[in-house]
Amino acid sequence: MKPDVLVIGGGNAALCAALMAREAGASVLLLEAAPKEWRGGNSVHTRNLRCMHEEPQDVLVETYPEEEYWQDLLKVTGGQTDEKLARLVIRASSSCRPWMRKHGVHFQPSLSGTLSLSRTNAFFMGGGKALVNAYYRSAEQMGVQIRYESPVERLEIVDGQFRAAYVKGERIEARACVLACGGFESNRAWLREVWGQNSEGEWPADNFLIRGTRYNQGILIKDLQAQGADMIGDPTQSHCVAIDARAPLYDGGITTRLDCVSLGVVLNRHGLRFYDEGEDFWPKRYAIWGRLVALQSGQIAHCVIDSKAIGRFMPPVFPGLKADTLPELAQKIGLPVEPFMQSINAYNAACRVGNFDHTVLDDCHTEGITPAKTHWARPIDIGPFYAFSLRPGITFTYLGMKTDETTAVRFAGVASNNLFVAGEMMAGNVLGKGYTAGVGMSIGTAFGRIAGTGAAQAAFKLKNLEQQRAAA
Numbered sequence: 426m427k428p429d430v431l432v433i434g435g436g437n438a439a440l441c442a443a444l445m446a447r448e449a450g451a452s453v454l455l456l457e458a459a460p461k462e463w464r465g466g467n468s469v470h471t472r473n474l475r476c477m478h479e480e481p482q483d484v485l486v487e488t489y490p491e492e493e494y495w496q497d498l499l500k501v502t503g504g505q506t507d508e509k510l511a512r513l514v515i516r517a518s519s520s521c522r523p524w525m526r527k528h529g530v531h532f533q534p535s536l537s538g539t540l541s542l543s544r545t546n547a548f549f550m551g552g553g554k555a556l557v558n559a560y561y562r563s564a565e566q567m568g569v570q571i572r573y574e575s576p577v578e579r580l581e582i583v584d585g586q587f588r589a590a591y592v593k594g595e596r597i598e599a600r601a602c603v604l605a606c607g608g609f610e611s612n613r614a615w616l617r618e619v620w621g622q623n624s625e626g627e628w629p630a631d632n633f634l635i636r637g638t639r640y641n642q643g644i645l646i647k648d649l650q651a652q653g654a655d656m657i658g659d660p661t662q663s664h665c666v667a668i669d670a671r672a673p674l675y676d677g678g679i680t681t682r683l684d685c686v687s688l689g690v691v692l693n694r695h696g697l698r699f700y701d702e703g704e705d706f707w708p709k710r711y712a713i714w715g716r717l718v719a720l721q722s723g724q725i726a727h728c729v730i731d732s733k734a735i736g737r738f739m740p741p742v743f744p745g746l747k748a749d750t751l752p753e754l755a756q757k758i759g760l761p762v763e764p765f766m767q768s769i770n771a772y773n774a775a776c777r778v779g780n781f782d783h784t785v786l787d788d789c790h791t792e793g794i795t796p797a798k799t800h801w802a803r804p805i806d807i808g809p810f811y812a813f814s815l816r817p818g819i820t821f822t823y824l825g826m827k828t829d830e831t832t833a834v835r836f837a838g839v840a841s842n843n844l845f846v847a848g849e850m851m852a853g854n855v856l857g858k859g860y861t862a863g864v865g866m867s868i869g870t871a872f873g874r875i876a877g878t879g880a881a882q883a884a885f886k887l888k889n890l891e892q893q894r895a896a897a
């Protein structure tokens with residue numbers, strides 16, 4: 426039987442939409458591209474959502490008022506955001522947690538090593554995987570039909586109205602549809618096209634790693650674009666961080682993060698430094714280092730630290746390369762020893778060590794070298810020495826569908842009456858560029874819930890029309 430609402434995608438935004446549509450009384454079918462064991466998209470990798478609160482709220486300390494949240498968003502996006510939609514997300518983030526709890530999501534205070542987010546971000550007990558599992562459990566109990574291994578290939582849209590979705594050639598009709606199938610970050614061919622070739626003839630995107638799911642191929646972003654949907658976001662923009670080069674191609678998640686850059690120096694494959702490693706606290710800089718590494722030859726870089734740094738950063742999953750002398754370390758990494766030693770010696774000689782303190786922007790800096798290291802600069806001189814290689818790790822892309830507070834997909838400025846969009850597929854409306862931790866889940870939760878309710882209402886209207894026609 427034709428469902429009222431078809432939800433395409435199986436992550437946070439899709440599940441929020443499916444649950445809300447079902448709560449509104451609609452019959453719901455959810456199509457997830459992944460097999461059951463890989464369900465949940467990038468949402469399984471998350472740990473928290475950013476929440477506005479005017480007073481301390483259960484796991485959140487102090488306050489995080491609307492205006493401060495808005496200013497944070499304004500700063501990271503450089504003004505490339507829709508204020509109305511951004512404020513909608515911010516306000517919704519203050520009231521969504523009781524609903525989330527109702528569907529089995531639990532929260533916990535932030536742990537140490539979580540980038541000092543205890544005031545602004547509510548952490549999911551058990552992480553995003555537990556959140557996704559709880560939502561699926563609740564959806565099943567409420568009677569949402571779920572089909573795994575169902576990648577939608579294209580939509581049938583007539584005059585801006587959704588008619589059907591195609592999965593492996595099968596035509597699936599519904600009265601309304603919510604699109605919530607992520608960005609195109611897992612589509613390596615598309616990333617290659619967008620990044621193009623560099624001056625050395627390399628295709629940088631071939632060396633990118635994908636931090637999350639392999640299933641966000643952007644197939645429906647391409648389809649909707651071809652069908653004339655209004656789009657938003659620059660295809661070259663993405664959230665891209667520097668991660669452990671040994672991470673798997675997909676799904677390495679947060680465990681592949683490396684937090685030692687600000688304690689050492691970073692060299693490219695020619696053995697040269699290329700950026701200020703101590704510009705700011707690592708949580709504020711790790712997202713620019715993805716692009717910095719992407720711009721280096723071979724899209725690789727190597728962070729070198731000495732024994733003084735050990736114990737001062739969250740230990741990575743894989744141990745670093747270790748050597749008793751620096752030339753030996755260069756050989757182990759596979760870097761040319763001479764320029765490597767010249768870079769380290771020049772850096773060591775330029776260090777002006779004051780009061781080292783990794784918890785503040787301290788006064789340890791370099792003088793007379795380019796690039797400078799402006800904080801936490803101490804000579805790399807006490808063995809054993811360690812090296813960690815870095816690659817660009819794409820979190821998600823920003824290209825998606827333009828929408829408004831109803832989440833309706835638009836065609837030449839006209840809102841569809843039964844096609845809605847949520848999550849990463851429309852996050853570009855709020856995040857033109859940049860990112861602040863936890864806002865991805867705030868966007869998906871706010872717009873997923875609106876899209877689900879909107880789709881249910883649209884379906885009921887169409888159902889009434891169908892009934893009137895049948896009775897006439």
Ligand SMILES: Cc1cc2nc3c(=O)[nH]c(=O)nc-3n(C[C@H](O)[C@H](O)[C@H](O)COP(=O)(O)OP(=O)(O)OC[C@H]3O[C@@H](n4cnc5c(N)ncnc54)[C@H](O)[C@@H]3O)c2cc1C
Pocket residue numbers: 433434435436437438439456457458459464465466467468469470471472473474475575576577578605606607608636637638640641642643644645677678679819820821847848849850862863864865866867869
């Ligand atoms: C390592 C990592 C850590 C992160 N940590 C955080 C965090 O702590 N807090 C935060 O706010 N954000 C975090 N993010 C970002 C966050 O994951 C996203 O903003 C959010 O999960 C997006 O939700 P979504 O539902 O839009 O997409 P996703 O969760 O990616 O879901 C997309 C779904 O669509 C399915 N799909 C794709 N194409 C099709 C198709 N054609 N047909 C059917 N199904 C399809 C996929 O299989 C998937 O289930 C993190 C991301 C990563 C990679």
